[in-house]
Amino acid sequence: MYNFDFVKPGSVADAVAALAGEEAQPLSGGQTLIPSMKARLNAPGSLVSLTGIPELVGVCREGDTLVIGAATTHAQVARDAAGDFPGLAALAGQIGDPAVRNKGTIGGSLANNDPSACYPAAALGTGATIVTDRREIAADDYFQGMFTTALEEGEIITSVRLPIPQASAYAKFVQPASRFALTAAFVARYASGVRVAITGASENGVFRWAEAEAALSSDFSANALDGLAHSAHEMIADLHGTAAYRAHLVGVMTRRAVAAAGS
Template sequence: MYAFDFVRPTSVADAVAALGEADAQALGGGQTLIPALKQRLASPSTLVSLGAIAEIRGVCLDDDGRVCIGGGTTHATVARQAAAHYPALAAMAGRIGDPAVRNRGTLGGSLANNDPSACYPAAVLASNATVITNTRRIAADDYFQGMFTTALEEGELITEVRFPVPQAANYQKFVQPASRFALTAVFVARFADGVRVAVTGASEEGVFRWTEAEAALSDSFTPGALAALSVPADGMIDDLHGTPEYRAHLVRVLTGRAVAAAG
């Protein structure tokens, strides 16, 4: 680990100012950044901890009935406080990593990192959520731009994410047991105007929407609606845990299970 300065601002404004310094980097729960520092894969001059900013923590409902979650809210808090409002989202958060990860990792940190096998990107994309930063609002369809790549600009912080609550939803995760990340996972959300299906852990490009399944399920929200569909293996992750063909197969299987559970 290289030497660095450490600051702990108590407001978003102070955090943004601190991140304006050369080679400064934001620190959320540290579940990705701290291991990277230990392995000397990152060398910021200053770490700007977001852990003391109360205004970006917590779960509430807005006037439109959306579940609003602060970017600094831990997975464990989402699992507890969102359960009454968005059970599928809360259940997903309760299965991230292990208790240590859930009590330190944050929603904003996960979305800013955009790991191709992370859980939250699937929930945000399937829910058609809005990512709120210190400067603007970003629609889910515009936010995710590839593996570890997002629409966030330099010095921009996720302060909140607003989740529309679907009529029915479910998240099915095929766990990679060593890391507890998703080998492949699918979040299905049914709204009055249609169904959204988001897949994580499968593609080299990161989270994506399975639009063919969305169209079929919008017509008939049953597992049988997927019978004639298949997912191309091209572009799927190929590693020692699974071939592209295996992951493509899992997408369809897990989508069917999610629809059955949600229905």
């Protein structure tokens, strides 16, 4: 990879200042960034590590909301969210593999917004709030297509606030080589209704499946989805699955997530 200067600030303020430098990029767990740098697809002038900032790490419950520091690893979420939000903990426990989960972070995943990543489904599926060094962004506004988010240059995620649902589950059909999602569904039931977020399937990145949400909001059962099929329009087609196959999996995974969530 290209060389760069390595900076490891101890506070968010120092990190933001460092990121104002020319061609500076934040580094969190690095599980996607480092491979892309090895392939020379990414050439930061300096990397600003966010893993030395204590306030960015941790999982805590505030009322009906789970607040997760942006630099919290997947492994820590899988462990520490298990009591308050088991659906999220289970999702975190399915990302990558154990070693990846020990390094990768929720903030890094959301900032990258890979169309096949797991966390975007949880954030969008819960209607989470993405908290940055300068503002709060609703998940519905945050995800703006493949690898595209509402984040501005130099803006860093500090935490994610996820409303805790009454029931939730994540059903992931794994892309067997990369271990990302070929297609996966996150389903969350709230008093106000049901949210369904799909990852891995669309050329536009993570999305909500409105028809399924409507059906499930009136009847939270897998049967409620009978007869409902997602269109193959703008679905990803690659050597692991056709667009039609992914569209089909949207239905299968959503039904499985609902069944796993219980009532």
